[in-house]
Structure formats: structure tokens, C-alpha cells
Amino acid sequence: MTTVALAGAAVAERVRAAFPDAVIEVTPDSLTVPAERVAEVARFLRDDPDLDCKYLNCLLGVDWLDHFDVVYVLSSLAKNHIFVLKARTTEHATPVVPSVNAVWMGANLQEREVYDLMGIQFSDHPNLRRIFLWEGFPGHPLRKDFLALPGGYKPGLQRFPFEFPEGQRAYPEVEGTDAPSAPAVPRLDQPPAASESPSPSGRGQARPERSRRGEGEQA
């Protein structure tokens, strides 16, 4: 006996029957709905006798640079099947997703984690506060633009460093040198005042002449 992964198309058909305009993307094993519809779709998936998604395995956010996906891995213990539901936000700066805490209590701590580390607001969550980091921590670390490298470099390791010939960098640029640089300072909940004195360490600040990592070693 193994767990069956429900086909996205089959679930999409049932969801469309209940909410005609709620499905925006279907893949072989997942279904994407707009963020604002996710709570009602989630309740439908839980209460439908055939889908029976009474167990929320895991909940996470994925940063796609221009929007977020909140991924819900759902399963039925009675029918032993598993399914992935995704809620897609329309924007990146202050995304809001309805909380599914009233549908699955198991979402409570996981939504707080996503809020803390990724900065997605869950409306109607009973206790939406930071959980691993302290209140007032600047920014949300799991966002891809948190502490981005200066000069418009993309965070993350795109290639393995030793594969590059000498002199080439492992961190590729996003779109040429003239591209606007990614925010080098973590996003603050309150924008800093214009007349603010320079930070004592200077770490993470955008430098005026945009000196790049690794240039010193090559000279």
C-alpha cells in the first residue's frame, strides 16, 4: 500500500465545479489558486467526502522574486492520498494570504513561521507574531532579496565555484552592470529617516562606487 498522489487535473475539475473561477494553474500533481480564494478552497478540500484532505502535512512559502507561492501539502489518512495546493499572491512587497487556521489547526505555528521568515501576512490568524526571530528584526530572512549582494548580484549559488575558469566569478550578474542594484540593506519595517547617520559598521550598506566582492583578490 502506497500513498497515491492525486492528479492535479482531477482535483481541479472538482474545485471548478464548486468555484468556477478559482483555478489559475494545474500541474500533474498540484493546483494553484489566487491567494484570496485559498481559505474557501481549503475548506472545500477538507470537507469534500472524496478528497477528504483532513490532514495538513506541511505549509511553506516560496519566493519567486515577483510573487510568492504558499504551498499546502495535504493528505487524507483514511483514503491515503496526498495532494499539493498552492496559493499565489499578486505582489511581492506586502503579500496577504487568508489564514487556514480555522480549517486546520495545524497551520497555526506554520503560518507564524512563514510570516516571520518570509513576511507573508495571514489575515484572520489569531496570533500572527514572529516566532523564531524577535519583534523588530529588520526584514524577513527567507526572502530572496534579503541581504542581496551589492551590484545587482543574484543571491544563491547558481554554479559550483570550481567549475569556473580562473578570473570568472561564481556570482553572475542579473542584467549587466547598469541594472539597478538589488536592495543591499535589509528591508526595515519603518523606512529610515533621510538624515540618519551612517551605520557604525557599514556592513550590508550599498557602497557608492559599487565595489564588488572578489575584485580585491584579482587585482
Next chain:
Amino acid sequence: MTELHTPPYVVNIGPQHPSTHGVFRLKVTLDGERIIDAEMVLGYLHRSMEKLAEERTFTQNIPFTDRMDYLAAMTGNLAYCLAAEKLAGIEVPERGSYLRVIFAELQRIASHCMANGTFVNDCGAWQTPLMYMFRDREKILDLFEMTCGARLTTNYMRIGGVAFDVPDEWYPAIKALVAELPDRIAEYEELLLDSEILLARSRDIGVLKPEAAINASTSGPLLRGCGIAWDVRKADPYCVYDRFDFDIPVGHNGDCFDRFIVRLEEMRQSLRIVGQALTHLPGGPVSTPVPLALRPEPGEAYARIESPKGELGFYLVSDGGSAPYRWHVRSPSYINLNVLKDLTVGLSIADAIVTLGSLDINVGEIDR
């Protein structure tokens, strides 16, 4: 009889307290001796592994999984490697899968020794059962050391198999252990099951109802303790678990005592699995060669295993690069804490500590 009330006052249990099993803080509000509100404060051990993992290759991320649940490093390794293999479509040789099963089950016994030992310690059976159980755990850790050189942070599994084959002196040692442990478990049952210290402190304390357990996404002994026979090894077999014969122990009342009993019985079932795996252990290679800079096709994969604490899952997203685009851990210790407030409100502090002990949390895995 009228009940007397006192002004509410707050007591901090932790972050440095022996009953919290790590740096975990529980802020309880009391009315007299009764808990009227409980709030947990986490993050003392947060190391931001999910962010760090996005800057490292798939193979470089394996040591992180040791340091999540440091009492069950083997199962952490296993869950991550299974997810990476699912993402990249890698097959594991037969012998590698058998060795994974053997080490994961040994790790389960070691972790349950720790869980049950510290649980009865919390109940008031001070140190004696704990030290007996540590004796057995030591022997299991010796087997790990023999194989991969480390006792706690093993870093033994690899994407595509395991790192090393077992040495020759490992076989007599594990055979002796498998022969010896059933007697030890019987000894614990004799020592503890009639013990007034354990029964009076854990029966009907922290009762969890099955519907609430499912709705709160609990897993592992916490879910099985309230009578739901759900075990990922049976329901969704990974490695070669479908070839072994074993039972899923379940409780009846969902109280702290049932969780203890379930763990004790699971140790015995794990021994059955290890015994069968040793009998049928095939020859051949232990791992498939995998490129150091593994680049899975863009895609997403969720793989889960039954770790000693519950369902441990990894959700990986690849964008075709050498490092995962997103590396998410479904950590059972963390998600099991969803029910902590409901379980502890209404109890006294002493009972709340027993309830917390019965959840078997590991703060390394909660905070990551």
C-alpha cells in the same frame, strides 16, 4: 464549595530548565496552581538552516540535517536524501537501502531510549531508568561510530546511498545487540509499568482526542498514542520497508502514559525490523555515483519518513542550479507543539512538565 482565585501571575519555565530538553521557554500564567494560559517562546536555537541551504549544494546540505534533530541524525539524513533523490530521480542500490533501514531503526531505538528515559525522569523516577536506557543507547552509538566515525552527528547517508559499507567487526556487534535488547526492554517494562511514580503522574494527564490530533497535524507517537494507526513506514513505504513484517503499536486514551507505552513497544518493533533486515542483507554496492555538483531538473518534491518524533518531511524546490532554490523542513517536533497549549491549560505546573516531556520535542529540530 467555592474555588478561590488569585491574581494571575506568570511563571517562566525555561529557557534554561532541565524539563524543557533544550533551550525552550514556556511562559505559563497561573491562577493559584492552575494554568490558565501557556505561551511558548522559541528561537533560542534558530540557526537559519533553510536560508543557509539555499547557498550550498545539495550534498553540502546533508550535515545540516544532523544538527536538526541531533538525537536522531540518521533519520534526518535519510529524509533529506530521499527528497533529493526524488527530485533528481536517483535510484539507490539494494544494499544501500537495507543499510539505511537498519541504521534508521537503530536510531529510532536510541531516540526512544532518550525520550522514555527523560520522560520518566520528568515524572519523578529520578535518573535510574534514564541511566539504564542510556546504557543501551551507548551500544547503538558504538555501532554508529564503528561505521562512520561519529556518534551523534553521523552524516552517514548520501544522495544515492550511504557513505561507507559496514566494517567486518560490525556484524558480531549488532547480532549481539539484537539478541540482547529484547531482554532489556522486558526489564524496563518490569521496572516501570507497575511503578506508582509513573502511573500516578502520567495516567489521564494531557489527554489528546483523535480528531484534534489530526486537525492539528500531529504525527508520530503523539498521533498513535490516541489510537490512530498511522505510520508512514506502513502507509507510504520508502526504502524497503514494504518487505518487513512489523506492527504499529497504538494507545487508547491519548494520555501521556499511552505515548510512553507506544514508544516502548516501537523499540521492540524496530528490533524486529533490524533482525529481518540483517537476515536478508544483500551484497553489492552501497551507493550510486552521483555528480558532486548535482543539478536536478527544475521542479518540486516532497518526501517524508517516519522519524522517531513523527513525520519528518523535506519540501525541495530546484530551479536547475547546484543549490536548492527552496529547502523546507516539515519538522515533527515543531508541528506537534500546536497542541501544547490545549493540553496544558487546566493542569498544574508539575503536570505540564510531564506533558511536555511526553511530546518528546527536540529544540534543534524546532528552531532549525
